[in-house]
Amino acid sequence: MKSTVIRSVLAEVYAADKAPGCSELASSSTIFAILRKAVLRRSDSAAEFEKASRPDLAQKEKNEAELLEPFLPPLLSEAEIDRALREVISEQPQLTSDANPRKVMGLVFKSFYTKVDRSSVDADLVRRRAEALLAGA
Structure with a gap:
């Protein structure tokens, strides 16, 4: 086997x-x-x-x-993902003022994945945490 x-x-x-x-x-x-x-x-x-x-x-x-x-290497923790997402969101203040939520999420993901290797995160967790952080922003 x-x-x-x-x-x-x-x-x-x-x-x-x-x-x-x-x-x-x-x-x-x-x-x-x-x-x-x-x-x-x-x-x-x-x-x-x-x-x-x-x-x-x-x-x-x-x-x-x-x-x-x-x-497999270990995945990043939720706290590490949150830290990277907050950094991305803070670097681009125009993200929260944009009216199109899909466009905002796309920009967040694009910036996030330039900083973090895709293979080191759970994509669903990244999406959920990005939605939660943007809703609270």
Whole structure:
């Protein structure tokens, strides 16, 4: 099982290396993103198998996710994400005066992700925290 799981992730990394427009090897952040997606995919599959009353398949998917997790760096905490978002929002005071909330969120995300590597955060948590901070601004 271990070799199959690792081979499948390596195949995804090799595919990223050979993707059109990619002139160099995949960066570490790309590899971490691939790993995170692989873990998430297996966790989601396990949940679906549990709903379908297939605990044997759910356990297999959980085991595969647990095998890949040690290769991932830890995600930034909520406090670290809040700090970076506050910094981004304070650097651009025009963000809070803009009438279009979607445009504001887009600008916040663009600035945030220039400072923070995407592979080191949970994108859903970033979105929720940005919405909360902008609502309070």
